[in-house]
Amino acid sequence: MLKGAPTATQSYLIKQLPSATVFVNERFEVVHASDQWIADFELDPFDIQGKPISQLLTKTGHSWEQALQACISGNSDETKVHLNLDTATGETWSEWTCIPWHDEQENIIGLIIQTEDITRRKLLEEQNKKLNSHLKATSEIGKIGSWEYCFKENTLTWCDMTRIIHEVSDDFVPTLDNAVNFYKDGHSRNTMAMVIHEATAKGISYSERLQIVTAQGKELWVQTAGRPIFIEGKVVGLTGTFQNIDEQVTSEIKTKKSEHLLRTLIDNLPLNVFIKDTDSRKILVNKSECDYLGVSHPEELLGKTDFELYDEDVAQISRKEDLRVMETLRPILSQETWNRKKNGKKTTFLTSKIPLLDETGKASGLIGISLDITDIKQKEEELRDLVNVASLQNKKLINFAHIVSHNLRSHSANFSMLLDFLVNEKDESEKDNLLKMLINASDNLLVTLENLNEVVDINTNVNLDKKPIPLKNKIDTVVHNLSAYLGKNNAHVTNTVCDSTEIQVIPAYIDSILMNFITNSVRYKDPERDANITFSAKDEEGYTVLSITDNGLGIDLEKYGDKLFGMYKTFHKHCDARGIGLYITKNQIEAMNGKVGIESEVGVGTKFTIYFKKKND
Structure with missing residues (x-):
């Protein structure tokens, strides 16, 4: 320590001191200062000698001056003072150390003051203070704690938040063993023991979502993370974070349960459910949609548009619908x-x-949302067909009832009248004539009953099996069987049906049908020309269509069209006409689920078109 007033040599030494040092007298006037002190406070070296330090440093503050006064009075051997000064480089902080300056008689003649620039340290302290405040707020809001374990000391340190999450008392002392035991027995505890072993033995960091049971017995989900602390490549401890994520996990579990419930509901709906984005790409599909499109997993459909799944015309219609819905809402x-x-x-x-x-x-x-109604539509079609058949059968039944009622009543009235005549007739020759009339009436009644019985048989034997019949061969066979009849009447038959054409029919009916149409064409031929009959066939929408064309008398369809296929309806004055053939033929065709049409012109001829169903139903 320097004693007394400094000599020139001492002053020169003070000037070169590496630390910022200033000597002041009892009035706090600068006696001498080091170059470092002058530089630190940005002073003029030629304008400091003898000036009070308070004049040189204008922002020392009243408390600082009191501290200097106490030191020079001998009330304090050493005083540390922090000063905040504004300099050309901005705000600076300095730490001052003051000790009394004694002369040779140990009298205090001033102060020796050394200063240190602590601006950087002060800024770091402020930053640390802000950072700690931020970390504390983050810890409280995010419920995140920290911990550290030292191998050498075998000590585990928990921060306040970590202790709060574990719900332990203030005097609880954590250890590595009891920390692991807080984890729920089973998966969580086993996992924690394993990752700690991996971290200590192999230096592997970890982050796990596990469950703990707090000191109060409460089960919580936590996110625990840890990493090893290395010194010279050796693990000397562990440090990490500990976060309460129970609300988050509980919410996730509830959300997953809700999603699973919703997904289960959607997948088990008997509906096709899908969600599309604005480009009509599928972003969600249910099981019914997957089944309909023939895929086993939704991923096979996600991201695809209708253009990748359907024909272009269908996809274009769907896309227009999508755009209309999204644009108009x-x-x-x-x-x-x-x-x-x-x-x-x-x-x-x-x-x-x-x-x-x-x-x-x-x-x-x-x-x-789409409901596949294909089966329903098919059932509707079948029901409609069934209703049509029932309606047709009902009409036939009503018509048949009228025919039966009319014809049998006519025969009954005829019999009653003839018998009445016979009873009252006295002339024997006239009686013989009446008996002949009764016999003829009886024969007519038998013919009528046979015709009615044939119609009943056709309409009741609807379940007879149909078989495939080569149509061309069948026509040739029937023509051959009628060759004598055709030759006698100079009738000619042309068969243009292909050899490969087959029809599904009841064999007994097709013979009757062909024979009826051929004999009718001959019976009602134009007397001015020979009869020409032509057979042709073609395929048309599930039917084999047979056309029978003749050059006969023709029928006035405007006059007789609605009565053409009625029972006992005749349209020409022909002695052999009974009006039963077309009625029976139409019934036979319809009994095989077919249909018959007619085109005719008086004096030109007639064309019958028969539709035989291809499918054997």
Whole structure:
């Protein structure tokens, strides 16, 4: 320590001191200062000698001056003072150390003050203070704690938040063993023991989502993470974080349960459910949609558009519907639509498309719901056919009842009248004549009953088996059997049916049908020309169509069209006409699920068209 006033040599030494040092007298006037002190406070070296330090440093503050006064009075051997000064480089902080300056008689003649620039340290302290405040707030908000374990000391340190999460008392002392035991027995505890071993033995960091049981017995989900602390490549400890994520995990579990419940519901609906984005790409499909499109997993459909799944014309219709729904925000509800898959299968749906809105109210896609009603439509068609058949059969039944009632009543009245005449007749020759008339009436009644019985047989034997018959051969056979009849009447038959053409028919009926049409064409030929009959056939929408064309008298269809196939209806004054043939033929054709049509012109001829169903039903 320097004693007394400094000599020139001492002053020169003080000037070169590496630390910022200043000597002041009892009035705090600068006696001498080091170059470092002058530089630190940005002073003029030629304008400091003898000036009070408070004049040189204008922002020392009243408390600082009191501290200097106490030191020079001998009340304090050493005083540390922090000063905040504004310099050309900005705000600076200095730490001052003051000790009394004694002369040779140990009298205090001033102070020796050394200063240190602590601006950087002060800034770091402020930053650390802010960082600690931020970490504390983050820890409290995010419920995140920290911990550290030292191998050498075998000590585990928990921060306040870690202790709060574990619900332990203030005097609880954590150890590595009891920390592991907080984890729920089973998967969580086993996992924690394993990762700690891996971290200590192999230096492997970890982050796990596990369950603990707190000191109060409460089960919590936590996110625990740790990493090894290395010194010279050797693991000397562990440090990590500990976060309470129970609310988050509980919410996730509830959400997953809700999603699973919703997914289960959607997948088990007997409906095709899908969601599309604005480009009509599927972003969700249910099991029914997968089954309909023949895939085993939704991933095979996600991201695909209808153009990749259906024919282009079908996909184009669907895309236009999608755009209309998303642009107008108006749903399509229960619209009957049809669809055709790549394999050609056509189906009918009741489809609804509902716009999917985002938080701004704009369409971010659409939800589609489709019900496959193909089977229902088919059943409707079958029911419609059944109703038509029932209606037709009912008409036939009513017609047949009228015929039976009319014809039998006519025969009954005829018999009654003849018998009455016979009873009252006295002339024997006249009686013989009446008996002949009764016998003829009896024969007519038998013919009528036979005709009615044949009609009943046709309409009751609807379950007779149909068999494939070569049509050309069958026509040739019937023509051959009628060759004498045809030759006698100079009739000619032309058969243009292909050899390969087959029809599904009841064999006994086809003979009767062909024979009836041929004999009718001959019977009603034009007396001015020979009869020419032509057979031809073609395929048409599930039917084999047989056409029989003649050049006979023709029929006035405007006059007789609705009565043409009626029972006992005749349209020409021909002695052999009974009006039963076409009626029976039509019944036979319809009994095989076929149909018959007619085109005719008086004086030109007639064309009958018979439709034989290809499918054997």
